[in-house]
Amino acid sequence: MTGQVRTVDGRVAGRRGQATRQKLLDCLSEMLSSSPYRDVKVIDVARKAGTSPATFYQYFPDVEGAVLELAEDVAKEGSGMTELVAGRSWVGKSGWQTSEQLVEGFLDFWRRNDAILRVIDLGAAEGDKRFNKIRMKILNSVTGSLTESVKELQAKGKVDKDVSPAAVAGSLVVMLAGVASHQKGFTAWGVKQAELKPNLAQLVHLGITGKKPAK
Amino acid sequence: MTGQVRTVDGRVAGRRGQATRQKLLDCLSEMLSSSPYRDVKVIDVARKAGTSPATFYQYFPDVEGAVLELAEDVAKEGSGMTELVAGRSWVGKSGWQTSEQLVEGFLDFWRRNDAILRVIDLGAAEGDKRFNKIRMKILNSVTGSLTESVKELQAKGKVDKDVSPAAVAGSLVVMLAGVASHQKGFTAWGVKQAELKPNLAQLVHLGITGKKPAK
DNA sequence: TCGGTAAGCTGACGGCATGACAGGACAAGT
DNA sequence: ACTTGTCCTGTCATGCCGTCAGCTTACCGA
Numbered sequence: 001m002t003g004q005v006r007t008v009d010g011r012v013a014g015r016r017g018q019a020t021r022q023k024l025l026d027c028l029s030e031m032l033s034s035s036p037y038r039d040v041k042v043i044d045v046a047r048k049a050g051t052s053p054a055t056f057y058q059y060f061p062d063v064e065g066a067v068l069e070l071a072e073d074v075a076k077e078g079s080g081m082t083e084l085v086a087g088r089s090w091v092g093k094s095g096w097q098t099s100e101q102l103v104e105g106f107l108d109f110w111r112r113n114d115a116i117l118r119v120i121d122l123g124a125a126e127g128d129k130r131f132n133k134i135r136m137k138i139l140n141s142v143t144g145s146l147t148e149s150v151k152e153l154q155a156k157g158k159v160d161k162d163v164s165p166a167a168v169a170g171s172l173v174v175m176l177a178g179v180a181s182h183q184k185g186f187t188a189w190g191v192k193q194a195e196l197k198p199n200l201a202q203l204v205h206l207g208i209t210g211k212k213p214a215k
Numbered sequence: 216m217t218g219q220v221r222t223v224d225g226r227v228a229g230r231r232g233q234a235t236r237q238k239l240l241d242c243l244s245e246m247l248s249s250s251p252y253r254d255v256k257v258i259d260v261a262r263k264a265g266t267s268p269a270t271f272y273q274y275f276p277d278v279e280g281a282v283l284e285l286a287e288d289v290a291k292e293g294s295g296m297t298e299l300v301a302g303r304s305w306v307g308k309s310g311w312q313t314s315e316q317l318v319e320g321f322l323d324f325w326r327r328n329d330a331i332l333r334v335i336d337l338g339a340a341e342g343d344k345r346f347n348k349i350r351m352k353i354l355n356s357v358t359g360s361l362t363e364s365v366k367e368l369q370a371k372g373k374v375d376k377d378v379s380p381a382a383v384a385g386s387l388v389v390m391l392a393g394v395a396s397h398q399k400g401f402t403a404w405g406v407k408q409a410e411l412k413p414n415l416a417q418l419v420h421l422g423i424t425g426k427k428p429a430k
Numbered sequence: 431t432c433g434g435t436a437a438g439c440t441g442a443c444g445g446c447a448t449g450a451c452a453g454g455a456c457a458a459g460t
Numbered sequence: 461a462c463t464t465g466t467c468c469t470g471t472c473a474t475g476c477c478g479t480c481a482g483c484t485t486a487c488c489g490a
Contacts, residue, residue, distance in 0.1 A: 007437085007438090011436075011437060011438085012436095012437085013437080013438090014436090014437060014438085014486085014487090015486095016437080016438065016485090016486080017437065017438065020438080020439090036337075036338075036341050036343070037253060037337070037341070038252065038253050038279075041475095041476065041477090042476080042477070042478085043475085043476060043477085051439075051440090052439070052440050052441080053440095053476085053477080053478080054439075054440055054441085054442095054478085054479080054480090055438080055439060055440075057477090057478060057479075058438080058439080062477090062478085114340075118337060118340045118341065121336075121337075121340075122251075122252070122333065122336075122337050123251075124397060124400065125329075125333045125336075125396045125397060126251045126252070126333065127399070128251070132399070132400065132403070135397075135400065136400065136403065136404070139400075143404070160427075163414060163417065164406060164410045164411075164414050166401075166404060166405050166406045167401070167406045167410055167411050167414035167415075168414050168417075168418065170394075170400075170401055170404055170406060171390055171394055171411075171414065171415055171418055172390070172418070174390055174393035174394050174397060175386055175387070175389060175390030175393060177393060178389035178390060178392060178393035179385075179386055179389050181340045182339060182340060182350075182389060184342070184347070185339065185347065185350065185351065185354075185385075186381075186382070186385055188347070188351065189351070189358070189381060189385055190381050191379060191381045191382045191385060195379045195382055196379075196382050196386075199378060199379050199382035199383050199386065200382075200386055202378065202383075203383065203386055203387070203418075203421075203422050206418075206421045206422060206425070207418050207421060207422075210421070210427060212375075212425060222466090222467090226465080226466070226467090227466090229457095229465090229466055229467080231456090231457085231466075231467065231468095232466070232467060235467080235468085256446095256447065256448090257447075257448075257449090258446085258447060258448085266468075266469085267468070267469050267470085268447080268448075268449080268469095269449085269450085269451090269468075269469055269470085269471095270467080270468060270469075272448090272449060272450080273467080273468080276449095277448090277449090431490100432489105432490085433488105433489100433490090434487100434488085434489090434490105435486100435487085435488085435489105436485105436486090436487085436488105437484100437485080437486075437487090438483100438484080438485070438486090439482105439483085439484075439485090440481105440482090440483080440484095441480105441481100441482095441483100442479100442480090442481095443478105443479085443480090444477105444478100444479095445476105445477080445478090446475105446476090446477080447474105447475090447476085447477095448473100448474080448475080448476095449472105449473100449474090450471100450472090450473090450474105451470105451471090451472090452469105452470095452471095453468105453469090453470090453471105454467105454468085454469085454470095455466105455467080455468075455469095456465105456466080456467075456468090457464100457465095457466080457467095458463100458464090458465095458466100459462105459463085459464085460461100460462085460463080460464105
């Protein structure tokens with residue numbers, strides 16, 4: 001799958017090359033955390049990495065290209081979130097636990113990678129197919145599993161037939177993502193960090209099962 | 216409230232001035248719809264408006280300054296969304312109707328202004344206080360009303376005491392906003408436009424009242 | 431040990447956006 | 461026609477972009 005890393009002009013990157021490449025990515029990631037995406041300049045990233053702009057262009061076509069690389073990494077990590085839902089129960093107390101752990105895990109993931117996720121979100125919203133694909137990959141890990149959960153509950157007659165599993169799952173995941181990226185908004189809003197998670201978990205449980213959780 | 220419009224160097228703008236200023240804003244708005252925020256350049260906006268970059272700088276400190284102006288306009292329009300919730304019933308069939316109309320109105324508003332809302336969202340997520348304030352103003356119109364609704368239901372004993380009205384209201388609104396800005400994602404996801412709205416309405420109703428709606 | 435070869439890096443350059451300024455164009459009133 | 465204040469633009473220094481030729485470094489086989 002992952003062929004060897006190549007420079008823009010087609011050479012294969014060796015040890016040293018991969019190191020500087022990675023350093024550039026790390027610095028870019030830092031910059032994204034500390035300054036608005038719009039203001040991130042190639043020259044700044046290069047300077048921070050102790051190299052020259054020309055070197056940057058040897059490994060990436062432009063800033064966006066490098067960001068896509070970072071995004072792929074995040075996507076890879078995000079795929080692991082399937083485990084937060086897959087094969088878990090949605091009935092009784094364990095159902096409530098599933099819900100809580102999903103919220104916890106998801107928010108945690110988002111907070112860990114918020115800078116890049118912001119950019120992915122923007123790119124996707126602006127209609128960029130590459131960013132959209134990456135965003136899908138990340139959210140799919142959770143949405144896919146959740147959709148399955150709803151379908152199973154429907155099959156057992158525990159959820160109304162007229163709900164669309166994918167629509168509900170997608171909406172809930174988008175909610176989690178939105179809350180995660182605007183947590184500051186909530187605090188400025190009078191909502192304490194501590195009460196946010198349980199309320200989210202409650203909403204998720206309600207949405208998936210249609211019933212209040214048994215705590 | 217709205218003092219007279221002023222240029223960057225302090226002069227008051229006359230008729231002609233306000234016209235070109237508005238034209239610049241319109242062109243900027245168009246550009247935001249058609250190309251990524253990061254790539255919107257002053258020179259392009261000016262060209263599109265049939266004027267020079269220098270003129271742009273007479274009315275706005277930079278692109279961001281102009282965007283903030285657009286954002287304020289959107290915020291003003293968004294304030295009207297209070298009516299989608301304020302004073303409406305959440306019981307019985309009218310409760311379901313309230314929920315449906317809220318979803319409908321909110322999605323509509325978001326779609327009408329998606330380009331600027333994207334930028335506001337990004338700015339807010341990046342921690343810019345001005346954008347955060349504007350975002351709050353927009354969302355508050357709905358969240359505030361929803362919070363009141365939940366509080367009332369709580370007072371009547373129809374909703375559990377341990378839910379945080381603000382947390383629930385905020386989360387639901389964020390969900391609506393998220394879904395609105397990534398609708399393409401949902402279709403690519405196998406969810407049809409038509410089934411999205413009722414499912415969202417169901418989630419909103421569930422979240423607010425804790426019960427399935429009576430359709 | 432010694433080239434040979436490919437990887438790795440950078441100085442330098444034309445091109446373009448930025449943002450500031452001074453001065454010209456224009457409209458309105460006298 | 462003259463004045464006044466608004467409005468616009470040509471021009472310029474500055475700084476980033478993206479590319480290329482050419483230099484340095486590392487590896488390898490003879």
